[in-house]
Amino acid sequence: MSKVATALKSANETKSLIIGQDVLQQAFIVFKEQFPGKKAIIVADQTTYGIVGETILKQFESNGIKQEPAFVYSDPELYAEYKYVEELVAALEQHQAIPVAVGSGTINDLTKLAAHLTNRPYMCVATAASMDGYTAFGASITANGAKQTFNCPAPQACVADVDILSAAPTEMTAAGYADLFAKITAGADWILADALRVEAIDQTAWSIVQDGLHEALSDPEGTKNGHAQAVTQLTEGLMLGGFAMQWSKSSRPASGAEHQFSHLWNMEHHLKNGEHVSHGFQVSVGTLAITALYDLLLKTDLENLDIQAAFKQWPTEEELKKQSLAIFKGTDFPEIGWQETSAKYINHQELEKQLQTLKHNWQEIKQRLAKQIVPFVEAKSRLAIVGAPTEPEHIGISRERLKETFVRAQYIRRRFTVLDLAVRTGYLDQWLDQLFAKDGIWPIN
Ligand SMILES: [Zn+2]
Known part of the structure; x- marks a missing residue:
């Protein structure tokens, strides 16, 4: 069958x-x-x-x-x-x-x-x-x-x-290819949530989306040129993503931090030269951004994570309330930060337990993630071949804004993603400094 x-x-x-x-x-x-x-x-x-x-x-x-x-x-x-x-x-x-x-x-x-x-x-x-x-x-x-x-x-x-x-039009197919590519990072986020016992993987939904996903993304050239087999695989992959969402009545199987970038830009009414940017094109840049973060995570020695240091920078609920209400002040969604982050807030004791789990199981988690993630250079090359945007500027987003988006995105959804891991381990600032450094992927002068 x-x-x-x-x-x-x-x-x-x-x-x-x-x-x-x-x-x-x-x-x-x-x-x-x-x-x-x-x-x-x-x-x-x-x-x-x-x-x-x-x-x-x-x-x-x-x-x-x-x-x-x-x-x-x-x-x-x-x-x-x-x-x-x-x-x-x-x-x-x-x-x-x-x-x-x-x-x-x-x-x-x-x-x-x-x-x-x-x-x-x-x-x-x-x-x-x-x-x-x-x-x-x-x-x-x-x-x-x-x-x-x-x-x-x-x-x-x-x-x-x-x-x-x-x-x-080829840009529509490219958008679809990027939306399918997003299932790679979405899956990685679910692996993290599962491994840290935040949200268990539903095996049925997982298989529907993930079985055959890497294969379906393997021929960007054929996809761009409208080859029947490549377009069939792409279409099946996209339809399967929808089925998984029907099954779980949630977008978790098909959407992770990369989609939060797109959702945030939509909330901010982002336009490029006065025009809407397609969902898939926004997701293309979001997927590359999150892939870059995963590349750094995979290079980090979390077996020796300093839990006390992470502990110190983790806010109390009262502090989080202040932070999360300040971050979207003056926007037309001032409350959402608090609404969503309070829903996923854990206290210091729970954080310690979660980070212990991460530390103890890091080798295994790392292996699962490494198998899932398509590394940044390869991901970028395939998205470029298919004709999807690979730089934030391609969709009218400046590097400064991309950097801010890494910080802001985790405030708009309660879903646990790699962004939450970055915040909870205390690594987010360091990783962003690397990504936007002179020798980083998106140097900011
Ligand atoms: Zn999507």
Whole structure:
């Protein structure tokens, strides 16, 4: 049985997923199987309607599936914003038709939430291998100026035609490759959380994402050039990431500190030359930053960690409250630092126990991490080959800001990552000095 077929069994929401060349023609069969007797409504933007939407509409028509007129967003500035969800909800409320989202991240997220709000399942026809959100539980939507994840089920059925995905703009494929690459550092963070008994690894979710991950990332050249096998592997990897999130109802299996960089930049309303930077592109830089930190961690002799020194620099809860409220002062999310870090705070006694565990098991932990991490130089080379950004400046982030992000990111999520390890061992400042030194990866003059 294929990896995807095995993973489908553990997915609670997605019942049918077809990935392959020339599978678009099976879309009507999938729809009829999954939604017998139901009407359909195509949801697309003008681009995706032209490329695939109209084809599906005609295919459904000639195969006896009744439809409402297609819902095509006309706004060229369309993005995953709540007002666009409301537009679609208003349209869906007029009937009972099953939405068929034809597009990538934005269209899928808008449809996912609108379908949920109008109490119906939906189907998705992917047009780019640009992120792992297709099959994920939850939609990432900006509401009241802030990007938020809304809980809502993944599509019941999904069709990903590799010929169409291969023809998508290369920067979309590059973004997807980076989002898949992020599962390397996300996995490493989970290994750390597991080893320090903060959050045990769920073996099912782990296998869904991690088995075959290194292999799926092994051909950036083929991925860039749209070779069917490489794009198929990429697409499967991204879909599997979504399945793991469905299984655990958490993004832990697919998202670690590298994603916190992207989330923080979104919260800060980061734009490059006035434009949004795609999720995958932000994650590409985040992944490289966290990989660089892992390279330093792996070179650190934690068997001889000075626990007393770490102990001294660890704040009391009262001190943490001050720190965490100060760090986002003047932003539109002043409270989140305290809200999230207090949720993962441990007292000095617990810290000592945790660092003892780290010290005693360091050789074993180090081996597990070394097996997981793709070293910085190699990671950078592959991301460059595929056409993803490899320098912070490529996405409009200065080095100073990247350095700050290392500090700020761990305040915005309670999830335990390598950033927490860096803070708890007291190594963060030293590692950042190395990364941003004259002979470091990102020298700051
Ligand atoms: Zn992602």
